[in-house]
Every structure is written in structure tokens, then in C-alpha cells.
Amino acid sequence: MxxxxxxxxxxxxxxxxxxxxxxxxxxxxxxxxxxxxxxxxxxxxxxxxxxxxxxxxGMFPEPPMQNIVPVNEKDSTHEFANAARAGFTNMMTEGSAADGGYTVPEDIQTRVNEYRSAKASLINLVDVENVTTNKGSRTFKKRSQQTGFTKVAEGGKIGAKVTPQFERQTYEIGKYAGYLPVTNELLADSDANITGTLISWLGDESRVTRNNIILSKVKTKEKTAITGLDDIKKALNVTLGQAFKATSRIITNDDGLQWLDTLKNDKGEYLLQPNPADPMQTRLCAGATIIPVTVIPNQDFLSDTATSGHRKIPFIIGDLKEGIKFYDRNLMSIMTSNIAAIGDLNAFEEDLTIFRAIEREDCKIKDSEAFVYAEMDLSDTSVTGE
Structure with missing residues (x-):
């Protein structure tokens, strides 16, 4: 053509x-x-x-071969590194114009996502929806107790039933940002070093940010005090019930793992065992209860040690895919400065370039009945196993 x-x-x-x-x-x-x-x-x-x-x-004569100039395949690492060296200038793009930034290209964004998942992340345990607008809403059917039909005699009058009820959940994308000072010597280094440093920083900061956002929503639920394995079973069997038990898991930190890893049955056998189908995954096997366990490191999921002599261990029990909705704008932008001063940091004096990154997302509780936010006080002498 x-x-x-x-x-x-x-x-x-x-x-x-x-x-x-x-x-x-x-x-x-x-x-x-x-x-x-x-x-x-x-x-x-x-x-x-x-x-x-x-x-x-649409057919035209083919041009002579000598006039065809071969097109070299794009090297995303080289392009990204060169953009970083240039300070991401003159690269205004749709979605980032308000910040005067450079939107991370899709190929680099994918590598950031891969790095983000390389460490303990809650994002894979919740319901993530990619959105393209800053505001929106979703419709959900309300949960209600259905009573079934009533028996009607021949020629009798049929009674009305309650119709399904619906509710709207709105979201509004928020902005989360941070900055990273790097030496200008690094910018003069290899493409791989520059790109690797920025991807490592973007991915890990984004991972921690998203963990914090999700945990902040989880913690809006009232805490349920548990004292042992029987309380965990009750949360699964009664509080969550059959609607969520089959898809539930236990999410805790290193302190919680240590406690779970010491539980034994009356035969002296440990209750925390590797999953035969995936030995890297553990599950709690206590009688009829077999539940996967996910561990988030203490530094990302803190135990409460505010009270002297007490260590209160957090447990999330349930199905976060049904419980938490994460709206991802899937847009990360970067801006740089080599003259900015932030606190005691002066980029001009110290020959630095400061990278500022911004990403956008929102998080809501989709169904508060899908999970239990529990806490165990290890100072309580009543804490027991099975």
C-alpha cells in the first residue's frame, strides 16, 4: 500500500x-x-x-532491493539506559503529561513486574483488575439469606419473593511516589547496570507499596483474637464456612511460621508439612483441615510488639481473591533532576541524579466475609497446639 x-x-x-x-x-x-x-x-x-x-x-511494484534499508531490532535495555542518561527529557506521553514524566515502556514494565513478584508479594493473592480510567465503579450482588419457595395449594395465591439486591463499589486511583538518588558515575556505566539498578529499585519499592496498601485494607477489619489451632479451625469451619473454606489459605509472618512449625499431633508428628504436589509450598494438616500457608517476612508483615513482653502475631485466614479488589492503573512514570535538593541531599553539589517514580492504584474490600484478620498473643499461656 x-x-x-x-x-x-x-x-x-x-x-x-x-x-x-x-x-x-x-x-x-x-x-x-x-x-x-x-x-x-x-x-x-x-x-x-x-x-x-x-x-x-493495495498492490504496488516492489522497490529495488538496493533501496531497502534494513531496520535494526530495538534494544529496549539500550533505549531505556539512554533515556535515563538523558534525564527522560522531551518524552511527554499520554497519561504522564501532568507530571512531566517518562512512562516506563511496556517491555521494561514487564521486567519490573517480574522483579516485583520475585519476593514475597500479596498482589498475587488478591483480585487485580487493570483499569484505564482514574475513577469508576463496579456492581456487586448483595449477599442475602434465601428461604426457598413455599408450598401453594391448588388454586392458591403465590406469594412474592424478595428480589436480588445490588450495591455499587467505587474506586479512585491514588498516586504513590518515591525517589532514588544515583551517582552520575552509574549513569556513565553500562546499559545493563543502569537498567538493572532502576528495575531493581522500581520493582522492590512497588512490591512493598502494594503490600502496604493491601494490608492497610485488611487491617480495617476488626481483629479476631485466637489462642490456638482450634480457633483457626473455627475461623475456617464456621466464620468462613463452606463458601470460602475450599479456597482459603493462612497468611502469616515469620513469627507465625515458627509457631505453626512447632505444632504436633498426639503422635508427635508435625502438622506443618510440604505439599506433595509442590514441595516448596507448605500446608497445615490437622485432622480434616488441610490449608495452604503463605509466609510474608517479618519486615513486610510486622508482629505487634508495642506491649512490653508481648508479641502479637498477625494471621489472615481466608480467600483474598474474593476479599480484596486491587485496581491497577498500570502506569508508572519517571522524572529526573540533577539540581534538586531534598533535605540534606543536594544533587548538584554531590554530582547525583535523582529519579522520582510515580505509580497509580487503588484497593478496596470486595467481600469482608471472605477473610478473617486474626491476632495471636504469644505471651498468653493458653496458646496451644492440637
């Missing part, structure tokens, strides 16, 4: 995406104007196509 027609097709595609985005953002007046522009582009394309491609088959 003729080069001009190809360029116009790209412009039409971009215009269509712009109209769609404006409608999604409820900017209807701007969308109408954009639609008129799209219509004009389409008319121009139709007229030119009649002139440049009258046969309508």
Missing part, C-alpha cells in the same frame, strides 16, 4: 483510540469534536485511495 495511505491509516487508528479514551473518561464534548476530526480523516483517506489505489487491491 502507498506510504501516504499507510500514514493516514495510522492517523485514523490513533484518532479512533482517542475518541474511545475520551468517552471512557466521560469527556463527551471533547469526544464529539474528536469524532468530527476522525470523520474528516476518513474522508481524506477515501479520496486519496481512489487516486493512489484505483484498483483497490
Amino acid at each position: 502507498h506510504k501516504k495511505l499507510l500514514e493516514m491509516l495510522d492517523a485514523i487508528k490513533a484518532a479512533k483510540e482517542n475518541v474511545t479514551n475520551l468517552v471512557n473518561e466521560n469527556k463527551l464534548e471533547e469526544a464529539k469534536v474528536a469524532k468530527d476530526g476522525l470523520k474528516n480523516l476518513q474522508e481524506q483517506f477515501d479520496l486519496l485511495k481512489d487516486v493512489l489505489d484505483p484498483e483497490g487491491n
